[in-house]
Amino acid sequence: MLSWVDGQPADGLPLADRGLAYGDGLFETIAVRQGRPTLFEAHLARLSAGCVRLGLPYDEGLIKTELQAFSTLLGEGVAKLILTRGDGRRGYAAPQPATPRRILSGSPLPCYPEAHAEQGVRLFPCATRLAEQPLLAGLKHLNRLEQVLARSEWSDERCAEGLMRDSQGRAIEAVFSNLFLVSKEALLTPSLERCGVAGVMRSVLLEQAAALGVAVAVRDISYAELLAADEVFVCNSVYGIWPVRHLEQQSWPVGPVTRKLQSIARTLLEVR
Amino acid sequence: MLSWVDGQPADGLPLADRGLAYGDGLFETIAVRQGRPTLFEAHLARLSAGCVRLGLPYDEGLIKTELQAFSTLLGEGVAKLILTRGDGRRGYAAPQPATPRRILSGSPLPCYPEAHAEQGVRLFPCATRLAEQPLLAGLKHLNRLEQVLARSEWSDERCAEGLMRDSQGRAIEAVFSNLFLVSKEALLTPSLERCGVAGVMRSVLLEQAAALGVAVAVRDISYAELLAADEVFVCNSVYGIWPVRHLEQQSWPVGPVTRKLQSIARTLLEVR
Known part of the structure; x- marks a missing residue:
């Protein structure tokens, strides 16, 4: 290669x-x-x-x-x-x-099943917690043992991604994706001031959503708040957006805000 | 090489x-x-x-x-x-x-000044805090950006090592050494259950001290307790033991327990 x-x-x-x-x-x-x-x-x-x-x-x-x-x-x-x-x-x-x-x-471009984007995915609830290190939070640095440990927790192919929480149990991100939720028509994504990787697709989507007039907030999100969301999705700069349908006992539909942003993400990842 | x-x-x-x-x-x-x-x-x-x-x-x-x-x-x-x-x-x-x-x-074997071992060293008080990650604590793994950041904090050659604390301010270790203190004739070293590297010289010294009949404890140590100690030293498996003489405004003498263990460390690092 x-x-x-x-x-x-x-x-x-x-x-x-x-x-x-x-x-x-x-x-x-x-x-x-x-x-x-x-x-x-x-x-x-x-x-x-x-x-x-x-x-x-x-x-x-x-x-x-x-x-x-x-x-x-x-x-x-x-x-x-x-x-x-x-x-x-x-x-x-x-x-x-x-x-x-x-x-x-x-x-090569990864060959994810079309169903991940179309029907959505299940998240594995990772036990590996992200440590809080403000000096490194947000960076895509080479110290990635937490992600390696988290990814080793599941081999069930029904889980396309894994949810990662911090030591306080807050929802932070997925193993190789960022996390968004839609709640009362606002778009929310966890603050990455203490841990997590500030993904490129995340930052672009925040801008795009704001430009569309969608209310946007970046702040701490508890696990309970995630479970209570109206829509949930994960994103990265290679696959775009996958709706999240299942996490533990919770299920979500694929919602309209997710579909709208997914369409934008797809366009951003095409040649212009 | x-x-x-x-x-x-x-x-x-x-x-x-x-x-x-x-x-x-x-x-x-x-x-x-x-x-x-x-x-x-x-x-x-x-x-x-x-x-x-x-x-x-x-x-x-x-x-x-x-x-x-x-x-x-x-x-x-x-x-x-x-x-x-x-x-x-x-x-x-x-x-x-x-x-x-x-x-x-x-x-090559590093050429540290003889004075480090003989007269002791000053520690730089690093602002970089160690994140608490129990899954990786103690391991000498390859994710060492915290040490890189901490070591970049000082260039003053009067500081031979730097003290690292955790997010709660507890004394944990030095950048490339472990930390010991002597208080009321007991030998203490910080618990490394949440962060820090469990050094080889540290583990050997704990055994040797116990064999000598010295009371030994591994537990959380606050910064205040460190400053109030009777003797302080740092160690690793390359240089052995350096007495710590100064940290911020605090000074310590080179004490008898430090000298005794330093002599043992020296023997352990010689060919037998």
Whole structure:
């Protein structure tokens, strides 16, 4: 499969990379259609914000040009960009200045069943709780053992995704998706100030819903409030939106706000 | 520098490794003296326990043999073993079964100033707090962004280490060391049930102190209790023990329990 390291075709990286040693880096997973990265500006904006938080030098021009060239070659698929702090010596102290490493790898667009988008999905209620770390909350960084543990909790294919809560039991996100609910015609999504990944599709949908005149709120959401919602859906920047139909004993219909936003998400993930 | 991947000389690893993608793995940092790994059984025991927690297959015989052979070649230095879940496809779900990857790299023994051990050190009071995640607490896993952030907080060389607290302000550990205090002739070290790395030197010292008849306790320790201690020291399996002399406005002498255990640690890190 297509892969580049620092702009050159490569299939390996040096053992001294701090991405391996400490998860010291960030990543973006971008759907590529007809040779072009989708939701490109939103992905770049999140990566840039993550670099500020981690103190990683960020060369937007270089990354943009490289992702565009990579996407042209990939054609259709998923481009994953990993940006690490580059090589380091033993010890947590980062080299000053650091020389970040750009790792690009391509894979086919995932083949999820059509039914996930059309009829909706069941969420597995993960026991793995997200720890509260405000300094890292929202970032798509490389420290993802919580997601690995959560994803290992179920193998039942009837569950397409898993719900993750924080240590207080608040609903936060799904393992590889963000979570939304519709309650009294308002669109709600959990605050990610303490934990969770601030997904690109999430941020775009918040903007789109506001532009449509839908009331939007980002705040803490208890598990009880989630269960009592009128509509629930999950989203990410690769598959768009999946309505959530079932979680434990609770069931939801596929509601009108979900369908409206799903149609918008589909358009955003097409070539324009 | 000497490095092996899965028992063969190599200086790179495949981009598909889950250690890079998610920090999905563990590591051990072992002082090697005269061709032999020190505190070897304790390192292997911790690695084995970590593999159980992460659901990683663990081949003790293979790892032991490989570390011994690597140490023979290294002679004097630090052998770092990274054990990852091996290659994966895109997504958090781990391959079943996983084929772990063993990454060994050697580096020289660090040249810390003699004064750290003799006169003691100052700790920097890190603002970065450790998040509470009982599922990962104690493990020396590859998700180490908290340590990276904490270590980036100071560059003043007068601080040899940094104190890390949890979100409640409890004293937990130092950035690359464990923390002990002596209070009313008892040896205390923070509980690592919610966060922190359960260091090999820490576990060995707990055993040694108990064998000496010193009262030992592992429990929550508030910052105030730390400041009020009679003696404070930090330890790890490479440098042994450094007495702590200063933290913010507080000062401590180098006490007799610290000196006694320091002498034991030194012996443990010598070739026997």
